[in-house]
Amino acid sequence: MSPVSTSAEPVTTAASDTGVRRRASRSGLISLASVCAGVALWWLAAALNPATMPSPLDVAVRFGQLVADGTLPGDIAASLRRVLIGFVIGCGLAVPVGFLMGWYRTGRAIAEPWIQFFRTIPPLAIIPLAIVLMGIGEVPKIFVITLASFLVCVIATFQGVVTVDRTLINAGRVRGASDWVIFRRIAVPASVPFILVGMRQGLGASWATLVAAELIAAQQGLGYRMQQAQVYYDIATIFVGLVTIGVLGLLMDRCLLWADRRLTSWQERR
Known part of the structure; x- marks a missing residue:
């Protein structure tokens, strides 16, 4: 046989x-x-x-003009820099804070009221305060993007930790595993899918906040270019900005989805 x-x-x-x-x-x-x-x-x-x-052809022609004169590449570089810095800082802070809230009741008691408080305030509403406290340079722009991604990712990480199967934790303790081993070998891998979902949502929040963030005395960026086009009723340029943001966001999301599949290959999928 x-x-x-x-x-x-x-x-x-x-x-x-x-x-x-x-x-x-x-x-x-x-x-x-x-x-x-x-x-x-x-x-x-x-x-x-x-x-x-404007038709797709009109937008494509305008896209070519903006690329040829160097405007669009410069705007893409400026916006990508702001989004990536804000996203990395926001998610980099959200993951340890989320684990702290989910693993320790004291940490949850300290951090959760503040997290829930700031979640009810749209990041865009922080812009006036950011201008007053941080000036009109790059710092306030990156700050509001960081805040947007942080608030989304920290909740997803926290939810991933608190929903870890208690059976797995109890089985580890029965076999004599320490709290650190249980945290590292059980809680962290079980939370990774939630973290990556939170990062994908945080990436979307970062791009959604970008246009308003570039209201802060920006001289370059996709959001800035779209606002200038609005003043001159240049609808084709607005569409170029929208399509560019959508394509860049989609490509970055695909990268996170690829990482999700690689890191959670053990997970059963439909």
Whole structure:
């Protein structure tokens, strides 16, 4: 019987891999069709209302002009720098604070009232105070982006720690594991999926805060360029900014999703 079982296992694995590839290919085709349908609807809306809605071709032409004169690359670099710095600082602070809140009741009692208090205040409402306290340089811009990503990621990390299966923790204690070993070998791996979801949400919050953050006396950036285009009723430039932010955010989210799959390969997926 053993030779039959041994030879059947590779066949089963190959069939499973083929099924996964087929599902991935089908999902890719559906996504491509969805994007094409969206662009077609955009083109139709532009044809029905050409006075206020630029077509995809108009936006592509404007995109080329902004790239050719160096405006768009400079704006992308400035906005990416602000988003990445704010996102990294925010998530870098959120993960240890979330673990502290989830693992120690005292830490939760100290930090949770402040976290919940600032969660009810939109980060954009902090902008006037940030200007008064920090001036009009890069610091207040990065600060509001950091705050936005921190508040999202810290809650996800906290939720990941408090939802760790108690059975696994009790099993570790029965086998004589110390609290540090349980934390490192059980709590941290079990919390990683929550942390990465929080980081993806924090990334979205960072980009959402960017445009308002660049209201603070910015001279460069996608949000700044869109606000200047609004003054001159340059709708094509506004669309270029929107599409660029969407594409950059999507690419960064795909990177986090790739990391999620690599770090949580042990997790059962649908």
